Amino acid sequence: MQKRWTVKKYQPIQEQQLQSALKIHPILCRLLVQRGITKYDEARHFFRPSLEDLHDxxxxxxxxxxxxxxxxxxxxxxxxxxxxxxxxxxxxxxxxxxxxxxxxxxxxxxxxxxxxxxxxxxxxxxxxxxxxxxxxxxxxxxxxxxxxxxxxxxxxxxxxxxxxxxxxxxxxxxxxxxxxxxxxxxxxxxxxxxxxxxxxxxxxxxxxxxxxxxxxxxxxxxxxxxxxxxxxxxxxxxxxxxxxxxxxxxxxxxxxxxxxxxxxxxxxxxxxxxxxxxxxxxxxxxxxxxxxxxxxxxxxxxxxxxxxxxxxxxxxxGDNMERKGVDMSITQEAVSIIQNDVSLHGRKSTVLFQPHWHKGVVGIVASRLIDKYYYRPTIILTQSNDKVAGSARSVSGFNVYEAIHQCKDLLENYGGHFYAAGMTMKPENVSAFQAKFEEVVAATINPDLLIPEIVIDSEIYLSDLTPSFYNIMRQFEPLGPENLRPIFLARNLMDTGFSKIVKDEHLKLSVKQRSGGSFSGIGFFMADKFELISHKKPFDMVFTVEENEWNGTVSLQLKVIDIRETT
Missing domain, CATH: 3.90.1640.30 (inorganic pyrophosphatase (n-terminal core))
Structure with missing residues (x-):
């Protein structure tokens, strides 16, 4: 699946001022400024959260x-x-x-x-x-x-x-x-x-x-x-x-x-x-x-x-094991429906209905279809008593709730927010809803939003990734919205000759940059990228950094998100 790479804008003046105060790596200061931390005291509260700072x-x-x-x-x-x-x-x-x-x-x-x-x-x-x-x-x-x-x-x-x-x-x-x-x-x-x-x-x-x-x-x-x-x-x-x-x-x-x-x-x-x-x-x-x-x-x-x-x-x-089985089964069935129905291939949205699908996992299935198969606003519907009920999930930047709102004349009930929603309708309205929702999405979505976007925090040299750099970055935990795991971009990398495909679908990497030493990395379900990196041509890579322990030895490892040829 092709992806867009977007590097966040830098704020060099604020980054330099914070670096003067904290005396840590400039890229770490960049990450902090991106999170709204521009002063020494703000950084202290960020790295040392105290229960005494909770509001009354x-x-x-x-x-x-x-x-x-x-x-x-x-x-x-x-x-x-x-x-x-x-x-x-x-x-x-x-x-x-x-x-x-x-x-x-x-x-x-x-x-x-x-x-x-x-x-x-x-x-x-x-x-x-x-x-x-x-x-x-x-x-x-x-x-x-x-x-x-x-x-x-x-x-x-x-x-x-x-x-x-x-x-x-x-x-x-x-x-x-x-x-x-x-x-x-x-x-x-x-x-x-x-x-x-x-x-x-x-x-x-x-x-x-x-x-x-x-x-x-x-x-x-x-x-x-x-x-x-x-x-x-x-x-x-x-x-x-x-x-x-x-x-x-x-x-x-x-x-x-x-x-x-x-x-x-x-x-x-x-x-x-x-x-x-x-x-x-x-x-x-x-x-x-x-x-x-x-x-x-x-x-x-x-x-x-x-x-x-x-x-x-x-x-x-036990409930979760059952959920995973049901979830996987419905996802595979949904993918098969799309693959075998030519009329669904060029759509800007996915709306699928099967009366036997389990209501408890339709939202998960919608998310999984977007993440792994078809990156477009998705609704999965199933039978619920005498009504059809479903869950919607969206792609980054598209208001799926507003799109559903424009189909309200076909619905019994609906609710939700920008990226997720639920709805019920009469069974006889399913076909009309599928057509209307596709019409609304096709007319309103920016085509760029149908290409997954990777938002990159900073470009970096592999030589910057030292144990001391990582030890400070690890203190960004706990991670979550507005403080996500930092994503980096390294350019002009070369395969050392030791990269390989493992278990038929994953990519085990060994890469170097300029005259520096080599770095290992893992790209899950990225075996298709092996041909790109093995041609002795430079490539760019987007990744996060993690620790890897093997035989009692701890080292830094790149967890690869995407790779493309250097242009």
Missing amino acids: PWIMKDMDKAISRLEEAFFRQEKILIYGDYDVDGTTAVATVYGFLQSHYSNIEFYIPHRYREGYGISMQGIEYARENDFSLVIALDCGIKSIEYIRHAKSIGIDFIICDHHLPDPELPPAIAILNPKQEGCPYPYKELSGCGIGFKLISALAQKKGRPMQEVYGFLDLVATSIAADIVPMTGENRILAFHGVKQVNETPSAGIRALIQLSNLKEKLTTSNLVFVIAPRVNAAGRMDDARKAVNLFIEKDYDKAYAFAEMLH
């Missing part, structure tokens, strides 16, 4: 109302229901708030809506459960900000809501007792990008302060908060960086029984990073809701006995 939770709008209502519930011995979404952010949020409250108050339960029977967010079934079981206060985590009618109904039958949500509010807000959301109008809280679990963490932080409890009780949940931040793809800046830094440290040193069980089952031996949380831990947690019931994820996180937690982890691990 009481700054958040309605925090006083939320804590006052909780204290009233404690005094009256009311039943409190902790309600959260079925994904990683929702389940970790529920486990965090439930786990803290449970240590001080016994009259509580938690509730996770079923992905297929109830759908996302507050459901009528959930409200009915609260009514039938005499819950008078519901704390909604990672959801609720758009559930105006449901919460209005709950209020009419004597059920109060405290909403802890990080999604963008509409102009009209639900009639809750308190709404904790830094993005709502009039909220003075300085940091706006907390995860849903992060807002739950702020709630228990304020409660701990009110009760005079040591903050160490709250910090004990930082491994769950870090997991939510990594999995929910929120910016790795400000408070998120502080929380994730200390949460990842806890994951490695004193994880909860549930996280420890997942690490054991995943056979992770190395020191964990946010990448492990995203690609190893999060899929197992999400699989519970995708394939079965996400309540087991909460049970995993709140369980203190390791053997019992391990049993829950095995359930999640």
Whole structure:
């Protein structure tokens, strides 16, 4: 798949000023300036995140109302229901708030809506459960900000809501007792990008302060908060960086029984990073809701006995194995449909429908088709009761939600954001929707957006990649949106003659630049590039840098992203 290479613009004056202050390699200063760090103190906070720099939770709008209502519930011995979404952010949020409250108050339960029977967010079934079981206060985590009618109904039958949500509010807000959301109008809280679990963490932080409890009780949940931040793809800046830094440290040193069980089952031996949380831990947690019931994820996180937690982890691990099998099967079937239907080959979008496809993985399949096969806005549809439901994923720079909005006359319901959305429609509208969506995308997408873009942080010489350079770069962790792993470009490389294809599909490289020494690299699924590098002609390479350990020896290795002939 052809890719566009875009090198970020440099800011030489700011880079030089920062380099004078920090006395580190100029390219490291370039990386910091790209991340908005231009002064010595900003760099110090970046490299040494401190829990003391977290904002006071009481700054958040309605925090006083939320804590006052909780204290009233404690005094009256009311039943409190902790309600959260079925994904990683929702389940970790529920486990965090439930786990803290449970240590001080016994009259509580938690509730996770079923992905297929109830759908996302507050459901009528959930409200009915609260009514039938005499819950008078519901704390909604990672959801609720758009559930105006449901919460209005709950209020009419004597059920109060405290909403802890990080999604963008509409102009009209639900009639809750308190709404904790830094993005709502009039909220003075300085940091706006907390995860849903992060807002739950702020709630228990304020409660701990009110009760005079040591903050160490709250910090004990930082491994769950870090997991939510990594999995929910929120910016790795400000408070998120502080929380994730200390949460990842806890994951490695004193994880909860549930996280420890997942690490054991995943056979992770190395020191964990946010990448492990995203690609190893999060899929197992999400699989519970995708394939079965996400309540087991909460049970995993709140369980203190390791053997019992391990049993829950095995359930999640099994769900994830099933998910991977279903995901792979549907992806292969989708690719086969496109390959065998000539009418689909020249399209600017992909919209596929099969009634037997599993609803829990259609979003994953859409992402996989874009990443590995057909780089274009993609929607995967399946049958859901008497409706057709699906998930959309987009390519960089294209607003798939807006494109779906232009097809709204064919839809029953839809929602989402710039890069991902969901929708339902009548089965008889599928063909018309496929045609209309293709028409909208073809008319509005910039052709360049149909070529994957690699955004490169900096050009570099291989000789710059020293152990001391890497040791500082490693301190850019935790990585995530707005602080991604640095991507480099090296030009005029030559094969040393020792590069080879391994396992028929991967490229094991040995390269040199000018008169310097050789560097090893690995290009997964890049065997097709071997012919390009073996002709004794110079080539350019885009890569990240990582450590490789072999027979007890640790060395730097290039993880190759793309290669092209030098022009």
